[in-house]
């Protein structure tokens with residue numbers, strides 16, 4: 001009997017996806033570069049299941065029913081090319097290759113072309129939800145050959161998480177559209193995580209709250225309009241005690257966060273296409289600064305600053321911190337979705353933003369109650385330039401911007417860094433400013449580089465000899 005589906009790469013994601021697909025009634029062929037991992041899998045978690053192990057790629061390809069459907073779940077970058085180099089020549093016209101890892105969209109474009117030249121179908125597909133999602137229902141963002149998507153649509157719909165508006169998988173368009181949507185999803189994820197970390201820092205250092213007390217706050221917020229996976233896990237993390245010491249584990253963890261791949265790429269692409277994504281960028285930079293642990297420890301001895309104790313009423317601060325966090329989280333989605341909108345214009349993806357909001361409703365890391373009103377706003381106006389212009393976000397801005405100002409002012413006054421919250425505030429303040437000081441920047445550019453400028457009182461392009469005395 002031939003397998004319905006094949007998976008190459010049996011690390012965390014690969015194994016769990018295989019088990020998820022098998023659980024839905026399909027037979028799955030599996031291959032991993034290191035044979036030991038395959039053996040361990042089929043003798044362990046995959047025992048007595050419709051899973052066919054292969055120890056060479058030839059065996060693997062031979063085990064698959066045609067047209068073959070092969071999902072690659074290996075480390076992003078060179079490993080994907082290493083697999084494709086060997087896999088492509090073994091496949092036949094009409095077979096489908098799906099790269100389910102976090103590949104860079106430019107790599108996906110290149111690989112897709114190569115597949116096309118060989119008469120193969122190719123899908124660059126972002127899969128979110130980590131280990132748990134892979135097994136119980138991830139959020140799947142596909143892009144590439146539409147005929148390829150049609151071949152696996154049924155499997156994807158059956159393994160995906162089910163949200164309030166159906167299975168959380170979707171086809172986003174040609175080329176690298178799927179990987180681009182996943183990349184921006186991860187950018188939003190960075191910004192929400194940083195916002196939550198800032199709220200934790202303000203409560204911990206500013207108010208002297210214990211992890212259990214903070215867990216209570218996150219539990220309350222999670223039940224409100226911004227509730228979602230990242231708030232849920234934050235509460236659980238804060239409540240977790242280290243079995244060895246009995247201490248809250250979070251306080252024993254080194255304060256340096258890694259940033260690699262998608263968060264950085266999302267910001268690089270925002271810069272390339274000229275879309276404003278400052279909160280996502282600040283979240284990436286915050287991780288970069290966190291990684292300078294030794295320098296920070298040394299600088300803490302040299303550079304003075306105010307006491308972090310906020311000295312305000314705890315209840316009032318937490319109440320207003322909610323508004324600050326809520327607006328910052330909206331800013332993260334607003335910027336990410338704006339980036340997708342601009343990428344569609346720039347890269348010709350034809351992305352459906354309301355569909356992205358639907359696919360993010362369950363299974364993925366940024367799933368949140370907010371995605372319901374976000375999708376509604378995007379369905380009402382698919383070309384919405386900024387979420388804050390639509391309800392309920394417009395009213396939320398009106399109701400809470402004073403809280404965001406108050407919280408960030410206090411943070412500035414007491415030397416507690418809140419780059420995501422600050423950038424969310426200044427993003428909206430700049431966006432809602434009918435006149436910004438860029439007139440002076442135009443003048444400066446014209447002064448030193450004769451770059452010319454436009455005027456508000458007449459049409460045309462102008463240059464001034466600024467050295468000449470007026």
Ligand SMILES: NC(=O)c1ccc[n+]([C@@H]2O[C@H](COP(=O)([O-])OP(=O)(O)OC[C@H]3O[C@@H](n4cnc5c(N)ncnc54)[C@H](OP(=O)(O)O)[C@@H]3O)[C@@H](O)[C@H]2O)c1
Nearest residue numbers: 009010011012013033034073074075076079082101102130
């Ligand atoms: N982990 C997550 O929560 C998560 C969530 C979403 C997306 N992703 C993405 O999903 C993909 C897989 O992630 P993962 O965490 O399961 O695995 P991973 O740690 O990123 O990669 C390990 C897998 O890659 C294989 N591999 C590495 N170099 C190779 C090469 N040169 N040739 C062939 N195979 C090679 C390994 O095979 P060996 O056993 O032979 O070393 C192993 O199967 C990545 O792109 C990741 O970014 C991960």
